[in-house]
Amino acid sequence: MKRIIILGSTGSIGRATLKVVKENPDKFEVIGLSARRNTSLLNKQIKEFRPSYVSILDKGKAKTLRINKGLKILAGEEGLGELSKKECDILVLGVPGLSALKPLFSCLGKAKKVLLANKEAIISAGEIIKERAKNRNTELFPVDSEAWAVLNLLKKEDREDILCVYLTASGGPFWDKPKEIIKNVKAKEAIRHPVWKMGKKISVDSATLMNKGFEVIEIKRLFNIDSENIKILIHPQSVVHAFLEKRDKSLISCMFYPDMRIPISSGLGIDKFSLKGKKLLLDKIKGLEFFLPDYKKFPLLNLAYFVANKEKSFPTVLVSADEEVVDLYLKGKVGFSDISKIIERVIAKHKPRDITSLEDVYYWEAWAREKVKELVF
Ligand SMILES: NC(=O)c1ccc[n+]([C@@H]2O[C@H](COP(=O)([O-])OP(=O)(O)OC[C@H]3O[C@@H](n4cnc5c(N)ncnc54)[C@H](OP(=O)(O)O)[C@@H]3O)[C@@H](O)[C@H]2O)c1
Structure with a gap:
């Protein structure tokens, strides 16, 4: 039995993974699941797959989770971090955007293999992640279809x-x-x-x-x-x-x-x-x-x-600016054609630097988000 953790189990990738697990019941033991706030689906998954750990990002929702015997409930970003550090055979990275970066970094060396659905983490911190994965014997396996x-x-x-x-x-x-x-x-x-x-x-x-x-x-x-x-x-x-x-x-x-x-x-x-x-x-x-x-x-x-x-900090800035603008677009604060215009302006303002640590990634992420806000508000 392979021990599997699915980050983002209530999303499209998470649900597709659990479908495969269900089709192969004798091959997997689901040890961990995570969601941001969809507790109604997460509760159904807890009942069906009986994980040992479940992590919910929205701390306020933790009390609405089903308590199974032997289930440990983890909450907030710390909870997601703790779940990513559990030993397993396969971890599925099905959380969106830069929220995947910390869990991906933490699971290297703990998971034998990581299925990468998320691409933003590898784009923004590629070399750091690849080197750590190599040093800690974790295989990175892309499941993005292309x-x-x-x-x-x-x-x-x-x-x-x-x-x-x-x-x-x-x-x-x-x-x-x-x-x-x-x-x-x-x-x-x-x-x-x-x-x-x-x-x-x-x-x-x-x-x-x-x-x-x-x-x-x-x-x-x-x-x-x-x-x-x-x-x-x-x-x-x-x-x-x-x-x-x-x-x-x-x-x-x-x-x-x-x-x-x-x-x-x-x-x-x-x-x-x-x-x-x-x-x-x-x-x-x-x-x-x-x-x-x-x-x-x-x-x-x-x-x-x-x-x-150009590389350097440009990919981090691109991914971060896009995440910020798309969020504003989904909230109706900017129009569709503003998305590209704003990102182009952020990239034009950027003076690239080397990315050598996660701190560098977070620094440029914050910089890009701030620039987007300056341009919009
Ligand atoms: N769907 C595809 O066919 C596909 C194909 C290729 C690549 N990908 C990539 O795979 C990743 C997941 O995509 P998706 O389509 O499955 O997304 P999705 O349907 O929106 O699901 C995202 C999952 O992550 C959770 N989540 C959302 N925001 C979070 C945060 N800030 N921190 C922790 N968990 C969070 C969600 O919980 P709630 O349900 O509680 O909100 C949900 O379980 C993305 O990076 C996407 O680009 C997806």
């Missing part, structure tokens, strides 16, 4: 033969809409993703294509590929997740039905004969389309390449 596709493709190829990597993007809800129409779209339209059912933050990032820009930096970090060799294609059917272009002019692709259970099952080590995710039936797809993204309509993509190139 990163997982690249991992699979690279496994089978000689790196010398690879010219570049293509990442595909569904394009979100607005990729083919005129610029004037998307200027003022409300959050409820922006989070209506055409393919995936995901949390609000990543759904807005998909609508602005910031998420794809983040993936360029993520792939560069995880697989040491220069950003100029990472290209993006809009692919509305979302069944091809990545291509490799080889020197012999052939392309090889990784295709699978857009179901997060597929990369998650792979990360959990489910053998291919008992895998339950949906099968991709090519004869049911009307066609496969690929388009170049409109960099003028989605300027955050260009900005991500600039940041990926």
Whole structure:
């Protein structure tokens, strides 16, 4: 039995992971679950999976949690930190944005393997995390669908033969809409993703294509590929997740039905004969389309390449400014087109410095959030 901890168990990634656990009841022992405030779902998960630890970020909600025999309830950021330090075979990082950074840092050396759904932590503190993971023998395993596709493709190829990597993007809800129409779209339209059912933050990032820009930096970090060799294609059917272009002019692709259970099952080590995710039936797809993204309509993509190139503290500032602005957008305080304008201005103001510790990351996170507030209020 593999001992598993799921951070963000009430979210889209957390629920998909628990579905896989449920499909394989003899393979996993759920030792820890965490949520921010959704105690009604967390209570159902406690009843069903009987973890030893549960962590709730909102301390006020702790008293509404179900008390199982032998269950320890942890609360607040300290609680999440304590849960991340428990020994386990696999920890699933399904919390959004920079809230994942501390738990990821803490679990290295305690978890044998970390399934990385969150990409912001690896973007903002990449080298620090990678080095600590290496020194403490924790495997970092990406389950973000494009990163997982690249991992699979690279496994089978000689790196010398690879010219570049293509990442595909569904394009979100607005990729083919005129610029004037998307200027003022409300959050409820922006989070209506055409393919995936995901949390609000990543759904807005998909609508602005910031998420794809983040993936360029993520792939560069995880697989040491220069950003100029990472290209993006809009692919509305979302069944091809990545291509490799080889020197012999052939392309090889990784295709699978857009179901997060597929990369998650792979990360959990489910053998291919008992895998339950949906099968991709090519004869049911009307066609496969690929388009170049409109960099003028989605300027955050260009900005991500600039940041990926410059490195230093730029990625931390990009991720932090985006998190702050998207939060303001979801609260109705700024418009859709303001998201890219504000982030561009924050990046323009930034004088990059080296990132050598978590303290540096937090310093530049605070700096970027403050700059966003200065520009908005
Ligand atoms: N969903 C996907 O298909 C997908 C694909 C690729 C990558 N990812 C990445 O995976 C991560 C999770 O995405 P998601 O779509 O599953 O998000 P989500 O549905 O919003 O779920 C987030 C989970 O984390 C908890 N949470 C929220 N804010 C938190 C905080 N500040 N501290 C601690 N816990 C917090 C939530 O608890 P409550 O339920 O109580 O709010 C929930 O359990 C993100 O980084 C996303 O970019 C997701």
